[in-house]
Ligand SMILES: Nc1ncnc2c1ncn2[C@@H]1O[C@H](COP(=O)(O)OP(=O)(O)OP(=O)(O)O)[C@@H](O)[C@H]1O
């Protein structure tokens with residue numbers, strides 16, 4: 001029922017608070033563009049480094065607003081039958097066989113009626129994009145089109161109709177239009193450029209690695225058991241690592257993972273040995289790990305410690 005719906009945030013601070021309620025720490029630029037996407041009813045296109053919270057914001061938004069999250073995970077070769085809808089072919093075959101058997105037994109076989117039935121709602125398999133156009137009592141769902149850069153240009157072109165008019169055309173059924181547009185979030189890791197025509201329909205934001213304060217706040221929200229001192233060391237070290245010329249820099253996801261690993265080992269403070277033992281939580285390429293061998297981890301840690309405030313437990 002409409003009156004049971006959670007109202008959309010009325011300003012940027014309210015949205016920031018709603019996300020914080022889901023342990024999602026949004027910086028002002030991201031909160032602003034997300035607020036505008038909600039207010040204007042436009043899709044939000046998030047591009048950025050891996051593990052920086054692009055997917056998670058869709059989850060946080062859906063939970064915070066009490067909406068259903070519908071996720072379309074993109075991959076190479078994704079097409080309309082997987083993304084929008086498909087026909088239940090085995091069930092159609094059974095229906096045809098049954099109708100034929102009835103005909104053979106002398107019953108009436110109405111071919112037109114059968115055809116209409118075969119391409120009607122009973123035989124339709126609804127995939128994420130079509131599900132997102134359907135009305136729901138709690139309010140339009142959050143549609144997450146995740147890792148769009150993994151698909152190809154024809155699929156992007158196919159998305160245009162849905163993203164501009166919130167409608168889809170199914171040859172056998174006609175055009176299906178959302179009564180209320182879903183909240184759409186698209187993400188990309190920019191392994192290739194997404195076409196301008198698609199970007200034009202969206203509000204855009206580049207999700208960068210968070211600054212030190214925000215990463216500390218994220219860690220406090222996600223791994224509250226980590227002490228303030230250990231958290232500062234972890235975040236300081238990860239932020240310092242990101243300034244190195246690495247093949248794959250650690251994202252926020254890695255910071256969180258590392259903190260959990262260190263807690264599981266009852267570590268209270270970083271040391272070169274601890275870093276060497278647990279480095280696999282933040283660096284996933286041997287070349288990057290090799291860079292930290294010898295005295296390099298010790299040197300970085302000393303730099304990080306020198307920059308830390310002295311107070312605190
Ligand atoms: N701003 C944030 N607030 C709270 N948690 C965050 C934030 N950013 C990232 N995280 C945490 O980091 C993890 C990774 O985030 P997420 O999966 O959204 O990254 P992503 O940008 O989608 O990465 P990828 O490009 O690899 O898919 C999540 O588990 C999430 O908890």
Ligand SMILES: [Mg+2]
Pocket residue numbers: 054055056146187
């Ligand atoms: Mg993601």
